[in-house]
Amino acid sequence: MKKLRITLLSFILLFGFVAQSFAELAPNRIALGVQLGARFEDVKNVFGVPERVTMEEVKSEAYGDFVESTFIYEKESIIVKFYNENAWRIESNRNNGWATPDGVTVGMSLKDMYARLGKEDIKNPAENGETLYWYNHDTKQQVNAGNLYVFVKNGRVSRIVIAYQ
Numbered sequence: 001m002k003k004l005r006i007t008l009l010s011f012i013l014l015f016g017f018v019a020q021s022f023a024e025l026a027p028n029r030i031a032l033g034v035q036l037g038a039r040f041e042d043v044k045n046v047f048g049v050p051e052r053v054t055m056e057e058v059k060s061e062a063y064g065d066f067v068e069s070t071f072i073y074e075k076e077s078i079i080v081k082f083y084n085e086n087a088w089r090i091e092s093n094r095n096n097g098w099a100t101p102d103g104v105t106v107g108m109s110l111k112d113m114y115a116r117l118g119k120e121d122i123k124n125p126a127e128n129g130e131t132l133y134w135y136n137h138d139t140k141q142q143v144n145a146g147n148l149y150v151f152v153k154n155g156r157v158s159r160i161v162i163a164y165q
Contacts, residue, residue: 130158
């Protein structure tokens with residue numbers, strides 16, 4: 001009986017820690033100036049008129065054929081990619097004042113990032129000596145609000161990407 005209690009307690013503690021380890025973010029925490037799904041005009045209202053715009057026809061078995069437009073804000077170091085007319089990827093790659101709703105900015109220390117976001121869902125090496133800290137959207141609501149990808153290099157946030165997986 002004592003072994004059963006110890007085993008049961010061990011499982012409860014183990015699964016309790018596993019459940020706590022995922023930093024699922026509510027949809028309103030997945031943003032960088034605008035949220036994913038924003039339309040052209042929404043993005044222009046927040047970031048202004050882009051310095052460059054590119055358009056590319058994409059043929060995709062997974063998503064069907066679509067036009068990917070990219071708004072490039074070179075002075076701000078912001079890039080917004082659109083699936084047809086809806087933002088599907090937003091990237092900041094310089095300390096430009098833009099932040100996530102939790103206040104995470106490029107240039108912030110890893111310690112401060114953790115204080116705002118908690119533990120990541122996935123941590124992997126990335127390119128150029130960066131480490132990727134991946135924060136999942138809130139899967140409890142079953143809403144695909146996208147994901148927050150924070151890249152860290154030399155102990156500081158080097159890039160922030162908000163994107164659908």
